[in-house]
Every structure is written in structure tokens, then in C-alpha cells.
Amino acid sequence: MAKEQLEVLNALDVAKTQWYHFTAIVIAGMGFFTDAYDLFCISLVTKLLGRIYYHEPGSPKPGILPPSVSAAVNGVAFCGTLSGQLFFGWLGDKMGRKKVYGMTLMLMVLCSIASGLSLGHTAKGTIATLCFFRFWLGFGIGGDYPLSATIMSEYANKKTRGAFIAAVFAMQGFGILAGGMVAIIVSSAFKSKYPAPSYAEDPTGSTVPEADYVWRLILMFGALPAALTYYWRMKMPETARYTALVAKNAKQAAADMSKVLQMEIEEEQAKVEQLSKDQSNSYGLFSREFARRHGLHLLGTTTTWFLLDIAFYSQNLFQKDIFSAIGWIPKAATMNAIEEVFRIARAQTLIALCGTVPGYWFTVGLIDYIGRFTIQVMGFFFMTVFMLALAIPYHHWTQPSHRIGFVVMYGLTFFFANFGPNSTTFIVPAEIFPARLRSTCHGISAASGKAGAIIGSFGFLYAAQNQDKAKADTGYPAGIGVKNSLFVLAACNLLGLLFTFLVPESKGKSLEEMSGENEVGEEEAGAGAQSRTVNPV
DSSP states (O other): OOOOHHHHHHHHOOOOOOOHHHHHHHHHHHHHHHHHHHHHHHHHHHHHHHHSSSTTOOOSOOOOOOHHHHHHHHHHHHHHHHHHHHHHHHHHHHHOOHHHHHHHHHHHHHHHHHHTTOOOOOOOHHHHHHHHHHHHHHHHHHHHHHHHHHHHHHHHOOTHHHHHHHHHHHHHHHHHHHHHHHHHHHHHHHHHHHHHOOOTTTTTTSSSHHHHHHHHHHHTTTHHHHHHHHHHHSSSSSOHHHHIIOOHHHHHHHHHHHHHHHHOOOOOHHHHHHHHHGGOOOOOTTTHHHHHHHHHHHHHHHHHHHHHHHHHHHHHHHHHHHHHHTTTSGGGGGGGGHHHHHOOOOOOOOHHIIIIHHHHHHHHHHHHOOOOHHHHHHHHHHHHHHHHHTTTTTTHHOOOOOOOHHHHHHHHHHHHHTHHHHHHHHHHHTTSSOHHHHHHHHHHHHHHHHHHHHHHHHHHIIIIIIIIIHHHHHOOOHHHHHHHHHHHHHHHHHHHHHHHHHHOTTTTTTHHHHHSSSSSEEEOOOOOOOOOOOOOO
């Protein structure tokens, strides 16, 4: 039986790339810029927190955060993010994308500032306050994942939809890069104004009192891009797909998109009402019909994102430990506290500039040509290869003459993560589920990823700190924990490749084709219904 698309949705599907597409990318993308900055900037300052709050007088080594404290500081935002993805994903389908969008942004602004203002009478009090605010910061960040992806997918045309969603997510790379650059600028400013000896020269004087301002300023800067974006987010109209297919308001959907596309679009309330009566498109998330149509798809999106984030967040959060293990960053005792922040930030910025950011934009440029499936399989495959290439001859790479080779190989794992599953796991869940469940399913998929990030952040920390310490005492070479961790991450990538085969290819198809919704037989729509073709504007 012939099928017919709503005119307002067909208009969006076939529209030429216009200014509103780029506006939407920037508005949604700045949220991801902030997300990445806030999530990853903590890794730049954890060693500084250890020096300031956990220094033992007379110790031959600078203070470090205890493993449990370090895990909490690094992982608490992920716990908040997971909760926010589930809650705001569900809320985005119940209240609408736009109404919820502003809530997440304001939460991010307020908690970024509050994180930098964390106070306490003791070290434990300050760290506890920091963890509290970073949990709620993560809660707001979590909401940004399903909402940004869903909004961009529902605004985009089907020909370049993958590139537009990927461009939103690619702002994450600039956020990581910005975190490193801000840390370099702040630490350089304090380093020149408040010079201090190395720890070996003067343990007490190596951490000047002003070092406490460094980590606070770095964390608070994350509020700026989010605050600048708030007004424009509130100006965006609700997506036509939510208004027409979920809210059942054809008149409002046509009016909103007529302004956006600058063309006349006919409202089709009768067809929308017919769609609402169609029982085949009214199944819920926990129904047998959903399990039959999309059960394997949801399993594929959740497992691949879960496995990817174990590897991706382990790599990002603990670069400093890996670089220290191979000797690329000097030993802490040879530097003062602010110098150490500068060295860590410089190393992570170099990796972001050479590996992370280019990987995102390769995805933007190629995803609508070679497809989501191919990019994801290729990314997982090469991540596995490069992880094994680092792990098997690990002690070869720790030699001073081979460290540059290690950094290059390590950077390539970031490149293929982003020109691969780190981008596609974000894109696909926003394309393959029905409009009334799209934000919820994306939130579930993203939350599964953050569960992987939590495992990665806690697990890698244990491996890198506890194993190294224990095995060094028994004669094993330092860094054995990092080596074993690389083997585990390679296995995660290989499993991710296998689960990718559960995820359908959505290249070149409309959202309604992928979900099977909004397709009304001409007989059901009425004898007068005619298929319409909207000319691109």
C-alpha cells in the first residue's frame, strides 16, 4: 500500500543546506563544547589538588590524591551525567525538546561556577564540596546529550543529517582543546607572577598559596560558553517532528517551519489525527512491539557506546598517568605545582590538536558518503590494532628514544575513536527510534556509555596506581598496570566491533523510514490526499 509523508517533515527532509542549519549546529554544539570542557578539565588539575590538599610534611614525594579520592573526583561527574541522560532524555519526550533544553544549560552554568568556589574547613571538606557540585554539573551535562542529538536530527535534511549531528558532537573536540589551552594560559600567568622552586629544591615552597586559584579558575571558565548560548537556545522553535508527531499540533509545526524554511507549508491536522489513531505506531518502550522492531537496535546502541566509553574516557582522563609512566612528563619532584599543571595541559593539548579534533571532522566530512556502520567498524578495528601495538611491546615504548613513537601511536587511537565509534554512537540513536521515544532511547544509550566511562575511570585508576605500586615492589617494571590496562581496552574495542553488527545503517534515509512511523496509507488518509513534493529552497 502506498505511503505518504507529512508535508512539513518532507520539507525538512529535502531542504537544501541553509543558514538555520549552521545556527542550530552552533547553538547545540556549544553545549557539547561546554560538556567536554567540564568533563575533561578535571584531569588537568587532579595532581594539583593532590599537592595542595594531600601533601605530607617531610615526605620525599609531592602529595597525591589517594586512589579513592581521585576516583571520586574523576568519576562523580559521570555518575551525574548518567542520571541526567536518563532523566532529561525521558523528560524531552514528555515535555518537548525546547522546554527542557534551557534547564540543562542553566544547571551547567551554575554548577561550573560553584565547582570553582568549592570551600571547606579541611581538605576532605573541600573535596567533598567539589564532588557534590560536579555531580550536579554532570546531571546537567547528561541532559545535553539526548536533547542536542535529537534536536539536530529532527532539524536536519536526510542527505546531510549525519554530518550535521556529527558537527554538533565535534564541538566536544574543541572543548577538550579549550580545556588544555585555558590551563596553559592560567598556569603560565601564575607561573610567571609567582615563581616557585621545584619540589626537590624546596618541598614547602614548591606549592605557592596562589596555586589554589589555578584549579578554581580552570573549572569556572566552563560556565562562560554555556551562558553565552542560553539566549539563542530559548529562541529556537520546538522541532516539527515533536510538535506534529508527539504533541499532535500540525498547525504549530507548519507555522514554526514556515518561518525556519522561509516557505509556505500546509498544515495537515487531519493526517496528524489519523496518525494518532494508528495503533501500529502507538507502542511503548516496554512493549513487545518495541522489542520486536527496535529491541536489537537498542541493544546495539547501548553495548557499543558502553564498550567505547570504557576505552575513550580511560584514555582521556588518565593521559597524565600514561605520559608520566613513559617519562614524557617529568617526575613530579622535578617541578613545582604550577609547572606540573602546565606540562600536563601542554601534553593533552598536543594530543587533542593532532589526534582528537581531526578525527571528529573526518567523520563530519565523510559520514554521509561512507555511512555510519563503516566508520564505526573501521574505528573499533583500528583502535584495537593501535592499543595492541602499544601494549605488546610496551616496555619498548617506555625507552627515551621511542617515546615520540608512543605518543604518535597513542594519538592515532584518539583519531580513530573520533573518526569512528565516539561519533557514530552519538549519531545513530538519534536517527533510528520513533519521535515519541527518540530522546528517551538516546538517553538510555548515552547512559550506558557513561556506565562504561565510570568503569573506565575507576578501573583504570586502580590498574594504573595500585598495580604499579604493588608490582614494582616485587620486581616487575614500573608501568605494568598501564600495560595490562591497554590490553583490557583493546578487548573492549574488539567487542564493540562485534556488537556494531546489531546497529542498522541510516545513511540517506528519513527518520520516519528508519523508525517506521508517520506512514499513512492513502486509503486511510482519505480519498483526497495527494502525495506532495516540496521543492528545495
